[in-house]
Amino acid sequence: MEATSAMVASRKTQETEADPDHPVLEIRHAKKRFATPEGQEVVALDDVSITVARNEFLTLLGPSGCGKTTLLRVVSGFEDLDGGEILIDRQDIARQPAYRRPVNTVFQTYALFPHLSVARNVAYSLEVARVDPAEIRRRVGEMLELVGLAGFGDRRINQLSGGQQQRVALARALVARPKILLLDEPLSALDKGLRDKMQQELKALQHELGISFVFVTHDQEEALTMSDRVAVLGHGKLQQIGRPQELYRAPRNVFVARFVGESNLFPATVTQSDPAGIALRLSDGQEVRLPASTGNVLMVGAKVRLMARPEDARPATGKNNAGGLRFQGRIKQVFFVGAHYKILVHTQAHGTLKASLPAGEDLGSTPAPGQAVELHFPPATLHVLLDEEAGR
Amino acid sequence: MTRSGILSRLLSVYGLLFFAFIYAPILLIVVFSFNANPVNMMIWDGFTLDWYRTIFGFPSRLTESTLYVESTRQLYAAVRNSLLVALVASSVSTIFGTAIALAVARYRFRLRSFYRAFMFMPMIMPDIVLGIALLIFFVSLGAQLSIYTIMIGHCTFLISYVFIVVSARIADMDDKLEEASADLGANPWQTFRRVTLPLILPGVVGGGLLAFIISMDDLVITYFIAGVDSTTLPVFIYGMLRRGIKPEINAIATIMLVFSILVASAGLYLRARRK
Numbered sequence: 001m002e003a004t005s006a007m008v009a010s011r012k013t014q015e016t017e018a019d020p021d022h023p024v025l026e027i028r029h030a031k032k033r034f035a036t037p038e039g040q041e042v043v044a045l046d047d048v049s050i051t052v053a054r055n056e057f058l059t060l061l062g063p064s065g066c067g068k069t070t071l072l073r074v075v076s077g078f079e080d081l082d083g084g085e086i087l088i089d090r091q092d093i094a095r096q097p098a099y100r101r102p103v104n105t106v107f108q109t110y111a112l113f114p115h116l117s118v119a120r121n122v123a124y125s126l127e128v129a130r131v132d133p134a135e136i137r138r139r140v141g142e143m144l145e146l147v148g149l150a151g152f153g154d155r156r157i158n159q160l161s162g163g164q165q166q167r168v169a170l171a172r173a174l175v176a177r178p179k180i181l182l183l184d185e186p187l188s189a190l191d192k193g194l195r196d197k198m199q200q201e202l203k204a205l206q207h208e209l210g211i212s213f214v215f216v217t218h219d220q221e222e223a224l225t226m227s228d229r230v231a232v233l234g235h236g237k238l239q240q241i242g243r244p245q246e247l248y249r250a251p252r253n254v255f256v257a258r259f260v261g262e263s264n265l266f267p268a269t270v271t272q273s274d275p276a277g278i279a280l281r282l283s284d285g286q287e288v289r290l291p292a293s294t295g296n297v298l299m300v301g302a303k304v305r306l307m308a309r310p311e312d313a314r315p316a317t318g319k320n321n322a323g324g325l326r327f328q329g330r331i332k333q334v335f336f337v338g339a340h341y342k343i344l345v346h347t348q349a350h351g352t353l354k355a356s357l358p359a360g361e362d363l364g365s366t367p368a369p370g371q372a373v374e375l376h377f378p379p380a381t382l383h384v385l386l387d388e389e390a391g392r
Numbered sequence: 393m394t395r396s397g398i399l400s401r402l403l404s405v406y407g408l409l410f411f412a413f414i415y416a417p418i419l420l421i422v423v424f425s426f427n428a429n430p431v432n433m434m435i436w437d438g439f440t441l442d443w444y445r446t447i448f449g450f451p452s453r454l455t456e457s458t459l460y461v462e463s464t465r466q467l468y469a470a471v472r473n474s475l476l477v478a479l480v481a482s483s484v485s486t487i488f489g490t491a492i493a494l495a496v497a498r499y500r501f502r503l504r505s506f507y508r509a510f511m512f513m514p515m516i517m518p519d520i521v522l523g524i525a526l527l528i529f530f531v532s533l534g535a536q537l538s539i540y541t542i543m544i545g546h547c548t549f550l551i552s553y554v555f556i557v558v559s560a561r562i563a564d565m566d567d568k569l570e571e572a573s574a575d576l577g578a579n580p581w582q583t584f585r586r587v588t589l590p591l592i593l594p595g596v597v598g599g600g601l602l603a604f605i606i607s608m609d610d611l612v613i614t615y616f617i618a619g620v621d622s623t624t625l626p627v628f629i630y631g632m633l634r635r636g637i638k639p640e641i642n643a644i645a646t647i648m649l650v651f652s653i654l655v656a657s658a659g660l661y662l663r664a665r666r667k
Contacts, residue, residue, distance in 0.1 A: 076575055077574070077575075078575075097574070097579075098571070098574040098575055099575070099576075099578055099579050099580075099583075103575075104575055104576060105571075107568055107572060109568055111566060111569050111571065111572035112572075113569060113572070113573075113587060114569075114591070115590045115591060124573070124576050124578075124586075125576035125577050125578075127586075128573075128576060128577050128578040128582050128586070129577055172576065173575075173576075176576070176577065
């Protein structure tokens with residue numbers, strides 16, 4: 001299938017020959033402002049630069065209004081940039097109309113044509129490009145098979161379930177073999193079971209086709225599961241871009257730490273800083289020493305935040321006394337989530353902390369609200385955050 | 393009987409009376425058009441098709457006594473004028489009304505809401521005002537009143553009807569569909585041909601048929617701007633009435649009624665099939 005499809009290149013893939021090592025998509029210093037009806041100005045994109053490698057699955061992650069959908073619409077051509085460049089295979093396409101760009105979109109609401117059959121929906125881009133009818137039939141058949149809808153070609157769109165419509169939208173966007181597939185929260189309308197299944201299928205499909213996917217979501221779990229890299233956007237700025245593990249383990253700022261995964265954040269002051277490491281003091285007076293981290297040199301007296309992930313919490317015992325942070329408190333609430341307990345612990349100095357303890361871990365007994373508990377976070381699990389968020 | 397039982401009984405009676413009030417006069421005309429009594433149409437004197445024969449110019453038993461439709465040829469000319477005006481005016485209005493509806497719905501431009509409000513104006517403007525205004529307009533331009541002035545005059549208000557019907561249809565349409573089309577490589581013309589037009593077509597056809605019927609039916613405005621040789625059917629009937637209500641009018645009215653119902657049903661059928 002690879003070879004035959006590549007032979008008959010559609011309008012969209014005929015352009016400049018691709019250099020496999022060069023990023024397929026480069027967004028450089030993208031700027032976009034909107035005027036609200038009340039006359040205020042909203043900065044949707046504030047100097048955002050992102051590159052997408054060939055065959056990469058990149059996710060744009062952020063809360064609603066962070067600019068992720070705007071960024072997608074700028075790439076697809078539905079919004080104009082106020083400044084910056086968009087390059088696809090080194091060609092600036094920022095001035096090209098949407099219908100000339102070698103990208104296709106899977107819309108959040110699917111936007112399938114209700115007056116056309118499933119097959120005609122999938123065939124649309126090929127028909128418009130005046131591909132030979134026999135060739136269209138063959139490629140539509142292949143595509144429907146690929147998304148698991150072989151034999152559904154003659155159905156009408158309103159005869160399909162949500163999950164099936166999702167697959168038609170995917171097939172329609174992929175049949176012309178775009179250089180980049182843009183996906184605008186395509187899974188948000190599906191129920192949880194189907195969503196998990198589609199996540200795996202999307203990932204497999206992307207791997208099989210070798211097309212770069214740019215996927216927009218506000219669901220951090222979805223982003224971490226599927227992506228090669230994740231770009232976290234907040235307030236129109238790129239907060240951090242990196243592999244899911246990097247974002248989770250080493251968020252660059254408070255915004256990313258709060259948005260990706262759950263976290264406990266403690267304000268702290270740097271009391272000592274030397275090449276070997278730093279010492280920090282928390283508001284409750286306890287001190288912690290951490291090995292020197294990469295990059296930033298911290299001045300003594302600097303205010304930072306210390307991040308601790310809930311799953312790194314351990315019940316404090318005599319053995320794990322050395323280093324790290326300890327908190328005494330009372331359990332407020334317990335949620336049993338199968339493999340572990342999620343507990344909320346109320347502490348005097350830091351309010352409510354989140355902790356996640358493996359089920360069966362010895363807490364003396366099953367954790368219960370009202371119980372006194374002491375939590376320990378080993379030094380290796382702590383992460384220092386410098387800023388609230390990018391550019392603030 | 394319970395209180396609510398009585399109330400619901402009363403409501404059904406009210407409903408029946410309501411429909412009787414609306415449809416009884418129309419039903420009477422249809423019945424009268426088959427009444428063989430040439431003197432008093434209120435008194436039933438047996439079934440006849442003679443009034444229909446009369447208006448189509450065939451000899452009949454009753455025509456000698458009434459000798460009313462002085463010229464079947466004049467009637468035919470009026471019908472032809474009406475059909476021609478309705479066809480041209482509704483076609484032109486359908487094209488422009490649809491174009492304006494698309495422009496107002498899809499593009500942001502200065503005075504857009506002003507424009508939208510202005511499209512409703514001809515509908516609320518009294519017919520008589522519009523008729524006089526058009527007459528003065530044509531006269532001051534030095535235009536000869538003719539079938540063409542009627543066509544132009546009809547367009548001025550028919551565009552509004554088409555605009556409103558098509559706008560409602562566009563409002564129902566997911567505007568992401570046009571984005572999807574562009575995204576898949578269709579240029580603006582292809583998008584219009586393949587996506588927008590097929591989806592708004594029921595509205596366009598419905599608006600066009602509505603415009604056609606309204607044009608066929610218009611008396612007041614046409615009365616002012618019709619030329620000597622361009623009498624339309626409603627104006628012709630009005631002329632007949634001035635010389636007294638005669639049974640042939642019932643037959644003409646019944647034919648017009650059937651025609652309108654056919655056109656409207658065609659419109660409804662097309663709409664239902666598209667959905």
